[in-house]
Amino acid sequence: MTGASTSGTNGAGHVASHRFLIWGGDGWVAGHLKTLLEGQGKEVFTTTIRMENRESVLAELDRIRPTHVLNAAGCTGRPNVDWCEDNKETTIRSNVVGTLNLADCCFLRGIHCTVFATGCIYQYDEAHPIGGPGFRETDPANFAGSFYSMTKAHVEEILKHYANCLILRLRMPVSDDLHPRSFVTKITRYERVVDVPNSNTVLADLLPGAVLLAEHGETGVYNFTNPGAISHNEVLALFRDIVRPGFMWSNFSLEEQAKVLKAGRSNCKLDTTKLVDKLREYGYEVPEVHEAYRRCFERMKAAGIQ
Template identity: 55%
Template structure:
């Protein structure tokens, strides 16, 4: 294990509030990333023509989608085998794979939902805090860039960011929601991870994909609920957004990004589109947050995240409504 400072410190600069590691002249849109990075042997720049990705989260939804994207784009990758809290095994994964980039889509979200974390706190800490920080440190010591698929469910509407105001939380604001133990651990670990100069933190919210059969899909979830609240929220359309995550990784961006589409949509607005495009006979009922609180253990986060920073890095980023129609409802249109 190295005890000297990792080579990230030799080539780090800041652009528009975002750490950039080594030298990047890439374009942040699918398929057009050009990357140069720092040579760990002496701080000299070299062209990196063959990036290699190591993906954690093999059995998860996002992990599987990332692997599919790697294959479509002809990028070398393999899945990590280590449990993230096992430092020896993580080190072995990184070294034996020859990875230049790690994508972390692993972690505990709870089954069937985050209420599981309320009664499994030690397991949640082990995965979401110990494991995540261990991976970040191992990547740092090996001069490897790490992208973490984190959560934006660490904020809630408040007096400075009222619902419907269009004023979203920006990346530098401290989390203000710890209503669930899941969110509490995620907020804690994000604060610590942000100090690693080799880590890019992507705050995902209420992820959506074109696969309406997937039970993790936010649209699928609310379409199956007996009742839903009706609150505008920021969300992440994975079909559009995951390619951007690979580009950000190739460009070795670091720091925090609100990884959501532009703008917000309410539950009712989404279900109205579901009814219009997928099932004209579909109906649903609303209930209040107070009524919802009676059937869940932990409160849920509701917020708007400001996507301006991500939009600047990824100019093609669509509004939430545009993205949902283009990537989800039009491909699933049955009406």
């Protein structure tokens, strides 16, 4: 995609002090960010310029002149990360070359850059067993079972040295609808699911926190999930009890799952102490993941979603 699709809003009716430019403007998370910022009366633009095209990126930054870039672009693969195993050059171009290029261009223009990254760079181990302590931001990545995760882990190590970058690690993001990209939608459609506790990102809870962190000029790495971990079966049981009565599902083991996947899948819990403490400074609370899911499904039920 070489052209840009840009839109600007100013819900407050005056020039906002902060001007946001969302990269990956036609994407799922980008759409949620745009709606959120518009609802807050912020000045927001979106673009679909390819991150790896340096001249185009610089031109877009000079045209829009944002104070903040929110990078929700990148390559996750369709229909899932298995795609990245067969398209490694394209994955590198987006997740490594593009991500670093955009961060660098923002640095040169004095623009704060928030990168929506992934926490799928860890795997439960002896020091972090199921039910034990979560992985902290300072823990080195220990999962390279998929090419996607490997690229994300490597680029983060470089990206965190940029003084203008805020890196937010999402995991298994969930929206208040049944969008195909939402983790809940995915597992309700699988023939069988594994049952492993994981950190999850309920977007309605976390995205307002991303805006707060960006506006306050925070930088560095944050585990960007709801506190705690929840298993697939716990998620689906809440979904059945609140949204879709009578819903049924089947489980299979990690070993059985591995036989049908081209790439491995990360399973882990992230420690959210740093995030929760920082957002609390700004008067924002992030609900624990079980409570977050209950609220999410109650909102879905109220909206008539089944």
